[in-house]
Amino acid sequence: GAVVSQHPSWVICKSGTSVKIECRSLDFQATTMFWYRQFPKQSLMLMATSNEGSKATYEQGVEKDKFLINHASLTLSTLTVTSAHPEDSSFYICSAREDTPGHQPQHFGDGTRLSIL
Amino acid sequence: GDSVTQMEGPVTLSEEAFLTINCTYTATGYPSLFWYVQYPGEGLQLLLKATKADDKGSNKGFEATYRKETTSFHLEKGSVQVSDSAVYFCALSDRTGGFKTIFGAGTRLFVKA
Numbered sequence: 001g002a003v004v005s006q007h008p009s010w011v012i013c014k015s016g017t018s019v020k021i022e023c024r025s026l027d028f029q030a031t032t033m034f035w036y037r038q039f040p041k042q043s044l045m046l047m048a049t050s051n052e053g054s055k056a057t058y059e060q061g062v063e064k065d066k067f068l069i070n071h072a073s074l075t076l077s078t079l080t081v082t083s084a085h086p087e088d089s090s091f092y093i094c095s096a097r098e099d100t101p102g103h104q105p106q107h108f109g110d111g112t113r114l115s116i117l
Numbered sequence: 118g119d120s121v122t123q124m125e126g127p128v129t130l131s132e133e134a135f136l137t138i139n140c141t142y143t144a145t146g147y148p149s150l151f152w153y154v155q156y157p158g159e160g161l162q163l164l165l166k167a168t169k170a171d172d173k174g175s176n177k178g179f180e181a182t183y184r185k186e187t188t189s190f191h192l193e194k195g196s197v198q199v200s201d202s203a204v205y206f207c208a209l210s211d212r213t214g215g216f217k218t219i220f221g222a223g224t225r226l227f228v229k230a
Contacts, residue, residue, distance in 0.1 A: 006160070034217060043206065043222045044161075049215060057215075093160055097216055105151055105210070106218055110160035 003027060004096050006109025014117055015086060021079045021112045023094030030096035033077040034106065035069065038091040050077040074099070084116045119144045119214055123207045123221035130197055131229050138192040138224045140181075140207035148209040150174075150183055150190040151218070155204045164192075164205070202228045 003026040011019055023033055031052045036044040048069055049057040056069035066088075068080040077096075081088050091113050095106035123140040130136060142148065152164040152174070165174030170185035181192045190207060207221040 032216065041225075044220045046217055046219075049217055095161075095218070105149070105163050105166050106216075108153075108161040108163075 004094065004107045004109040006094050006112055008112060009110060010113045010115075012115045012117065013084065016083055019081045019084055019114060021081075021092055021094070021114075023077045023079070023096065023109055025075045025096040025098075025107070028096075028107075029074040029099045030077075031074060031099050033071060033094055033096045035067070035077075035079050036093045036095070038093060038111075040091075044093060047079075052077075081114065084114070086116045089114055089116045119148065119209060119211055119219045121207050121209055121219055121221035123205075123224055125222070126204075126225040127227055128224060129227045129229065132199055133196045134228075136192070136194040136197045136201075136226070138205055138207075138226070140190045140192065140221060142188050142190065142207075142209050144188075144209055144211050146211045146213035148211040150181070151208045151210070152179070152181055152190070152192050153206045153208060153220075155206065155223075157203070161206065197226070197228045199228045199230050202226055 005024045007022045033050040035047045038044045047062045050069045050071040052071045071077040093111040095108045097106050121142050149168045151166045153161045154164045165176040167174040167183035173182045179194045181190050204223045204225045206223045208218050210218045
């Protein structure tokens with residue numbers, strides 16, 4: 001079945017550094033990918049919709065300059081958390097939607113646990 | 118905008134008990150409905166889906182029926198196991214919303230042996 005690979009699965013870094021998270025669709029093309037954030041024991045909050053070859057669409061309240069999204073190919077989207085601070089610590093999950101007609105469920109990556117010291 | 122409301126947890130059951138997790142939705146269009154499961158420390162897995170009214174999604178003994186008249190998609194299982202302990206998310210995806218998935222708050226299920 002369709003697989004989405006997310007890397008890294010876990011990262012710890014110092015405050016002020018930038019962290020890049022990759023989301024790859026391994027066996028299908030995905031013009032559209034999504035980035036979510038999940039706080040402990042809470043639901044997933046959509047941060048942005050990543051569109052191949054164009055700018056991402058950010059949800060209200062999400063800082064575009066803080067969370068940079070690049071969707072340079074049909075199988076790869078990246079999320080860069082710039083100048084990360086402890087409040088950015090969270091579980092980040094990406095998903096990808098297959099470029100096929102009809103209403104397909106999204107395929108989710110396994111998530112990236114980000115800890116900023 | 119679109120939204121999903123599901124029953125608050127945690128839900129604690131004994132093994133072999135009957136499970137129901139309620140889910141209702143509001144949507145401007147005609148959404149597809151999903152249940153996802155998240156095991157501790159892991160990402161999300163699609164459990165089942167339904168794309169039109171009266172469709173029944175089923176998987177691993179779990180079932181949910183798309184009820185347009187009551188805008189509901191309740192999750193049921195006849196006999197839960199300890200291994201079913203996880204967080205369950207009800208979700209919808211709508212063409213008019215650009216296919217982005219809207220999640221409910223999640224319901225944590227604990228099953229005791």
